[in-house]
Every structure is written in C-alpha cells, then in structure tokens.
Amino acid sequence: MKGALIILALVMAGPEAADQIRVTPLVRDGDVLLSFAAPGAVTGKLREAIRSGMVVTFTYDIALRQDAFLWFDRTLAQVEVAANVRHDNLTRSYHMSRMVDGRVTLSESTESEDRVRIWLTEFDRLKIFTNSVLQPNAEYAVDVRARISPRVAWVLWPWGRDDATGQAAFTYIR
C-alpha cells in the first residue's frame, strides 16, 4: 500500500515551481554585458551529488528577444552557457570549467565549496551578444533558462520543465 501511495504521489506530483534567475543586462560603451545568478540553484541534494564525484552541469540557455506586435517574440540570438564541476574525493578538490556554445572558456580547480557554488550559479558581465543584432534605442529582453544535470529527483513526467528561469528587459542605448 505504501508503494502504491508513492507511485500515486509520483504520478500526481508535477514538477516543482521553477526557481528564479536574477538577470541583469548592462549596456556600456555600446556593448551589452549580461550578469545573471541563480542563488538557490545549488540545493543540499545537488551538493550531495557534487560531492559524490559525478559531473554536475548547469546549462543556461540565453535568448535575446524583441517584442512583436500581436505575435510571438522575435528571437534575435541564442547562446548556451554551461558550467560544470567534478569533485575528486581522493584529492578533495573540485575541477571546474565553463563553456560557451560548447567551447571551453575557463577552467579552474579549488577546494572551496563556496567557490564551486559561485562558479556554477553566478556569471558576471558576459559579453555574449554582438552589437550587430541590436538597434539603438530599441527595447529588448533577455531570457535565461537553466537546466541542471543530472536530475536527482524522479517524477513520472520528466520532460518540459526548466530548473530555473529569469528574464530582464533593457533598452539598447548607443
């Protein structure tokens, strides 16, 4: 009976509400610098997963959009930013790397868990959009959707949910 209740709960339970990503676009000297952070993304369960030595990856799908009248927003550019970490339990160190569209841009080793959290969840002033797609004095929006792998919880319907989302609008001034 207990098992049946668990199955029922698993079937009935939908995905948890997506956590929020704080997105801060910054226009400076004609460049768009994007900072975002998902402060609540590294949960205790995820911390256990990191400590277990598996590769934990945070993948952020970033889209630059522009409103369209009575229609879906127009996507001007899309970038995939990923940060992963692997903990070596023998040396008690964390090996981390960051990638943009599949290219490794940074790597680092640390023994600090706090540094790992920041590495995975906080990105500061990334210049990821070229100015050529932007028009001066126009309104834009940046969508950031985060996916975390591996999933450490199980639901019957494992598709179609982002682990965290965030959005911010800005005016491109040049």
Place this chain on the structure above:
Amino acid sequence: MALGLRDIGAADKTPEPRVTAAPPAAPEPRKALDSPRFLLVLILILIAALAGFVWMARRSSDLSPMFLSGVVLYALSAIDVTMLLVLGFVLARNIVKLVVERRRALPFARFRAKLVAALLAMTLVPAVLVSIIGSEIIRESADRWFSAPVDDVVAGASRIASDFYAERRADVAARAERIAEAMPPGTVAAGDVASLQARFALELRTSRARMIELYRLVPASAGLAGDADVELVVGVETPSLPRDHVRASAVRLALRAATAGRTESSEDSLESGGMLVRAAAPVRDAAGRVVGSIVAGEHLDASIADNARRITTAYEQYNQAKVLRGPLQGVYVSFFLMMTLVILVSATWLGLYVAKRITRPVQQLAEGARAIGAGRLDHRIEPQSADELGSLVDAFNAMAGELRGSQRRLERSRHDLERKHLEVEERRRYIATVLDRIATGVVSMDADGRITTINGAAARLLEVEPAVVGTSVFELFEREDLKPLRPLVAATVDRPHEPTAQEVTLGREGREMQLAAAATALVGAGGIVEGRVLVVDDVTPLIRAQRVAAWRDVARRLAHEIKNPLTPIQLSAERLKRHFRDAPPNARALVDECTTAIVTEVEALKNLVDEFAQFARMPAPRTVPTDLNALVEDALSLYAGLFPNIALERRLDPALPAVRVDPEQIRRVVINLVDNAIEALNTAGASGASQPFVSLSTELDATNNIARLSVADNGPGIPPEDRDKLFMPYYSTKLRGSGLGLAIVRRIVAEHGGSIEAADAQPRGTRFVIELPV
C-alpha cells in the same frame, strides 16, 4: 380509337422494374489486424521487447547510474506514457463503441464489453499487485543498500585513502618548505649548482622524497603571458623515480608557488604506474622577497595509488547511486509499471480479439441473414476459421449460392414471361388498332353478356358512348333503335354453337341504315361459353349503289325500249294531222287537238327518255384544278335578273384553293341545286315573312383537307323522312320532275370522291352541303 378496348389496356400494367442482377458481393476483406501473420509478428515483437527488458534489467547493475537515470529512465517514462495513452484510447474507444452499439441495439455489444471487462479485471488485480509489491521490494532493497553501516564502511575507506593522500601531500609540502627555509640568502642568485646538488642529494638520502628542484624567479620573457617566469637552477632525483614524469607540470607548480608566495601542491599520475605528489614552496631572500621556489616530489607506489583511487571511485559510485536513488527507483518502478501496462494492454487487446473472433462470425451470419432477407443474395461471408463456425459460414454461403441460383432461374422465367407478355400486348395492340381502323363494328361480351370491348366503328354505327363497356348488351339493346339487334344476340344464348347473321335496319334521324349483323358465341375448351362477339357492318351505301345500278339498267332499257316507238308515233300523228288538213273544220279541229297532244306528249316522253339515257351514260369526270368560287359566280350569273323576288346571296371563302374537279359537271350540280331551291321558293314561297333567298357559300376545312360548298334556301324545307330518298332516282317532290336531278348530282359528287348531304337550314329551309377533297 376503340375506347372500349381500353379496359383490356387497363390490364396492360406497366411491367415491374426489372431487378438487375447485381454483381456478386465480394466477401468482406479480412482486416490486417486479424491476419494470423500479423498477430504472429506482433507476438514475436512483444516477446522480443520483454526479453530486451529482462536483459536490460539484468544488465542494469553494469550500467552507470547516470545512464540509468538519464537515458533509461526517460525511455521507460516515454514507453509508460505511450502505453497509458494506448490503454486509455483503447478503453475509451471501446466504451464509446459500446454505447453506440447499445443505442443501435447491435448484437453482442454487451457480450464483448463483458468479455473485455472480465479479462481486464482478471489481469488488472494481479498486475497491479505485482507492480506494487515489486516497487515496494525495490524501495526496501534500496534502503537496505544505502543503510548506515554500509555508509560508514564506504565513507571510512574513502576517508582513509584521502587522508593518506593528504598526509603524503602535507609531508612533501613540509619538506619543500623546510628546504626552502633552509636555503641561505643569495644561494639562488649565486647559483652554486655543485653545492646545491650535494645538499639536495643528502636530503634525498635522508627522506622519502624522490626529487628536489630549485627554480629561480625571472622576469617574463617577451611573448610570454604573465608577469614572471621561473627557470630551473638545479634538480636532483633518485634513480628509483620513474622517468616518465613531466617536468612542465613541475615548472607550472614552481611558478604558481613563486607568484602566489605560498606552498602549492599537485599530483600527476604516471604512465608507468603510481603517482607523483609534488609540492612547491617559495624561496625568499634576506628582504623576504620571493626569488625562487623549491619543488619536492614523492613517488607513491602504483599499488598504493591504485588502491587509493579504487577506494575513492567505489566511494563515489556508492554516493552517486545514493544521490540518484530516486531516479534509480524510478527506473525500476517504471519498469514494473511498463510490465503492468503491457499486461493490461495485452489483456484488453486479447479480450477484444477473442470477443471479435467469437462474435464476428455470428454477427456476420446475422448480417448475412438480414442481407439475404433483404434480397441481396450475392452476399457472402468470408470464413474466418476452419472450426464449427467456419463450417456454419460455409453452409450459409452454400445456402446463399443456392438461393442466388434459384433467383436467377426465377429471373429468367420472369423475363420470359415479360417478353411473352410484351408480345401478347403487341399483338393485342395490333388487333386493337386494326379493329379501331376498320369500318366494321365489333362488340365483344363476356359470358353474361356484359360488354367488354367496343370499337369505334361499332360505337359510331350503334350511336353509343364508350362508357357502355361493362353494361349488359341486353339492357343496351332495349333502346328503341337498337332493338332489332337484340334477337340476334339472344340467339347466341339459345344456340351457342350456331352463329347467326342477319340484315337489320336501324332508323337514324329519319333515314334508314342497313346493317349486316352477325353474332357468335365464343365457345372455349369443354364447350363452355366464354363470351360473345357481335359484328355489324354498314351496308347502306352498298345497297344504295346496288339500287342505283339497277335503276341505271332500267333507265337504259327504258330509253331503248321507249324511245324507239316514239318517233313512229310522232310521225304518225303529224301524218294524221296533214291528212285531215282538208277535213271539215270540226273534224280538223279534233284531229289537230289530238295530234298536237300526241306530239307534245311524245316530245315530253323523249325528253324524259333523254334524261334517262343521260343518267345511264354519265361520263367519267375530267378533273382539272378549278377555282370553285369563280365557278359558283359563273353559275349564278346565269340567273341574273331572272328572279327579281329571290335574293341570290354568296359567301365565298377567298382562301379556298383550287380544287381538282370537272368544271362542267360541278357547274351542272350547282345549277341543279339552285334550280331546285328557286323552284321550291317559287312553288311554296319563303317560310314566314322573310324575303326568299338562295345562299351559296364556300369554305376550306383545312383540318380534313376538304372544300365545302353549301347551297341553302329559306323555303319550306324537306321532311326528315324524305331526305334519305332525295337522292334516289325517280323520287321527286315536284309535279313535273323526272326524279333524276339529285340522283345525277349525287353521282357526280361521288365520282369526284366527295359526298353530299341534305340538312335543315337555320332557321328554316333546306341546306345541301357538298364536300370535295382538296
């Protein structure tokens, strides 16, 4: 048209629409889902899928938790959701179908639903129970796998390995720091390699270190990133150190320690086995500035390093499985759920299939029976199996085939009957048309004497309406003018085997109509009277012609026999008159009176004989196209001014075309009729107070292609009883008439193919109407 014949026509019912033989209906094709081959393939696929699942379950321990939770779990979830949808669809479809079939009162709907429900219930409970129990066992087993003692053992082992490693690293770091601190100021700058080598060799001999290197901090060379670089001053290593360690790693470590100003350490796995643990400590001058770095290294034996790594890997795998316990449980639960769904879907499908296999042949038989009952004898049922139901289907198809054959034979017979009926009908129409066209009247009666048919000639001759069909002929012949026919028909009742024939005379508006009538009974097989037929023929013109021919013969004989003695009589009378010319006056007066009377009467007799001769020698007309109006005008011009008290009127149709007649003979006809009218008017005067007149008119009857010439007067008229005799020779109402005028007129008109009739003029008088073909 023989209207009376229509009652026969009433039997001429329109043939029923011909039933066209439809092509034999093809048996309902077997659905692909019912194909044994398809079912076999489906079962094989199902078995293969189950074998694959079992294999995967057994291999699950070999698969990484990441793969299980990241790939297998997704695949199983997709399969579960798909099967749930399939099961829901199949159940919903059959529920809807059941509702519809029940509303339509289709047979076996409840049976099918019950069968499916029974199979589903039979499989649902054990399948769900197995699923629940299996999931519970999995959960309990997982809890047992990750129990506290196991946690402690695995964590302890890992901690030992990492502590050993940390201890070695700390030891190497301490040694590097001690050597760095022991370096005299200026040693790095002096670069006394020999003394440094000796010093480092001594260190190697007295410690566990396997290599010691001194690096000098130098400014970065052009083209290199960073602010500083290091260069090797001196390096010493024991012979036991594997040669495959990478110096570049030591250089990076030395630079990192020199630039950071603190001890740094690193580990390099060697290809030859084991691990090289290095530590770098900054070397400072007297002022405390970092001028270089000492790198010390200790080689961990391969067995120790591998064991430590193995322990760590096991610990990590254990922890990973523990962290992914939820998804891994999900894999197994999904697997059980999938098996449950496979069983449920299979049970549902099996129920439907078995129900269909059972009910379909019976349903097809029921539908086939309905189709056969509705006349679709080409309906066939495809045998679904070779069992008893298949035999039943075969018997049904054989029965339908027999019925179809019988129907075809009936169709052929019906077509033959229809053809014969059409032939009879054609013949009947032909006879009816002939009867309708002939001048002989035919009346048929049934055995009771009721009229069944009467053709147009009979209706016209007997002056009866077509509605007499159905009435008794004996009642009809009670009519005064038809009474002479009654004995004739009655004779067929008394003597059915003897046909009777008789000439009868019927009165028609004062005239007599001579009919040759014959009646006979229709005796069928066995001597039973089935009906009677009365045939009447108008022989009046024939008798009249016979009379005229007889009179012409008489006239010719009279002319011949009378005219011959007239001339001697006349000559004798004139001779007597001349002989007694000298006799006494009294005697002479007597002789003159007698001889004059004799000559006068002889002259009159001669004229009479001439007319007789003319009647007998009437020449054939020489017809030419003639303007009838001009001919009438010409004839009337002869009377201009002769009879001032009689008005001669004319109404001539200007549209009258030329008529092909003999002008002389027709002129004679007109003159004769006008003479008769004038004489009648002069003798009896006009009726009433009106002025006497003779009216001539012409008109064209375009419908019948007839030119009609009428001569009418307003005299006293002719009694109806005398009208039929008017045209007979030697019949005259005039005191001095020969009685041949109208006979000649009639003959001339008849010779032209026309007819003449006498009738009453309106309001009074006589009207002669001549009709000539145009």
